[in-house]
Amino acid sequence: xxxxxxxxxxxxxxxxxxxxxxxxxxxxxxxxxxxxxxxxxxxxxxxxxxxxxxxxxxxxxxxxxxxxxxxxxxxxxxxxxxxxxxxxxxxxxxxxxxxxxxxxxxxxxxxxxxxxxxxxxxxxxxxxx
Amino acid sequence: xxxxxxxxxxxxxxxxxxxxxxxxxxxxxxxxxxxxxxxxxxxxxxxxxxxxxxxxxxxxxxxxxxxxxxxxxxxxxxxxxxxxxxxxxxxxxxxxxxxxxxxxxxxxxxxxxxxxxxxxxxxxxxxxxxxxxxxxxxxxxxxxxxxxxxxxxxxxxxxxxxxxxxxxxxxxxxxxxxxxxxxxxxxxxxxxxxxxxxxxxxxxxxxx
Numbered sequence: 176x177x178x179x180x181x182x183x184x185x186x187x188x189x190x191x192x193x194x195x196x197x198x199x200x201x202x203x204x205x206x207x208x209x210x211x212x213x214x215x216x217x218x219x220x221x222x223x224x225x226x227x228x229x230x231x232x233x234x235x236x237x238x239x240x241x242x243x244x245x246x247x248x249x250x251x252x253x254x255x256x257x258x259x260x261x262x263x264x265x266x267x268x269x270x271x272x273x274x275x276x277x278x279x280x281x282x283x284x285x286x287x288x289x290x291x292x293x294x295x296x297x298x299x300x301x302x303x304x
Numbered sequence: 305x306x307x308x309x310x311x312x313x314x315x316x317x318x319x320x321x322x323x324x325x326x327x328x329x330x331x332x333x334x335x336x337x338x339x340x341x342x343x344x345x346x347x348x349x350x351x352x353x354x355x356x357x358x359x360x361x362x363x364x365x366x367x368x369x370x371x372x373x374x375x376x377x378x379x380x381x382x383x384x385x386x387x388x389x390x391x392x393x394x395x396x397x398x399x400x401x402x403x404x405x406x407x408x409x410x411x412x413x414x415x416x417x418x419x420x421x422x423x424x425x426x427x428x429x430x431x432x433x434x435x436x437x438x439x440x441x442x443x444x445x446x447x448x449x450x451x452x453x454x455x456x457x458x459x460x461x462x463x464x465x466x467x468x469x470x471x472x473x474x475x476x477x478x479x480x481x482x483x484x485x486x487x488x489x490x491x492x493x494x495x496x497x498x499x500x501x502x503x504x505x506x507x508x509x510x511x512x
Contacts, residue, residue: 217380
């Protein structure tokens with residue numbers, strides 16, 4: 176099963192998104208990497224790396240990030256891996272996490288999940304008339 | 305210009321200066337960012353200091369790469385990947401030398417700038433550290449081209465250009481980083497990253 180990692184500046188935000196994913200995809204393999212070791216805001220290289228290792232399987236890992244240093248720090252962790260099976264997805268982090276975990280739980284492939292995450296970027300929350 | 309022992313000394317001085325400016329950098333970041341630049345940089349350089357003893361007999365490239373990795377792992381904000389990449393790229397460019405020339409320094413800064421541009425998907429005039437780094441590099445290259453090779457003098461033209469660069473960031477609307485969410489509200493305020501780079505360059509210059 177593809178693993179999912181949620182990276183946020185906030186420990187609580189990352190954990191809450193993880194909680195939300197459990198409602199629809201209780202058996203997904205998902206890990207939160209939020210905040211710094213002392214609980215303050217920021218992104219931790221170690222936490223991201225550990226989260227990837229926690230959910231890693233040969234099927235791959237999708238990482239969703241909030242913004243700024245969450246993206247850059249994740250990028251640096253991935254450079255260490257040099258694996259095309261561990262990838263970042265550029266998608267809204269809440270919708271993305273829910274969609275990714277739902278599809279992962281259905282044993283969809285990494286490529287299929289990435290297509291769905293690409294679609295969510297252009298899915299409006301409501302229609303303006 | 306400087307050997308590996310001098311590099312360690314300079315890094316200690318940088319750590320001290322960053323700690324002294326912790327509140328100043330954080331205040332700058334409070335206005336247009338997420339208010340953690342000083343705290344994060346101080347956290348990172350405190351960890352760098354702890355590593356120093358183990359680096360004393362390493363070559364300059366290895367020292368700078370280790371500094372970069374430490375910053376990436378410990379800073380916790382955007383300056384971690386950015387300064388981390390800068391130090392690592394500089395280390396790679398300078399390589400396994402125990403003594404460096406002004407040309408090595410220029411090559412190192414050049415690589416650091418390329419690294420920051422790559423990592424931040426950024427360029428000059430976006431109200432970032434690059435608005436101090438790039439003018440500093442250009443000024444130093446010009447000074448060298450004019451036949452001046454005295455390292456302190458070359459560095460001092462870089463520091464002056466970096467300071468002007470920091471002033472110029474006040475006239476820029478941020479288009480990268482947290483400040484970009486503020487739009488025009490970022491006008492009139494200097495960029496914290498450009499400021500911390502200038503402090504670092506000035507510390508290098510003062511300790512030659």
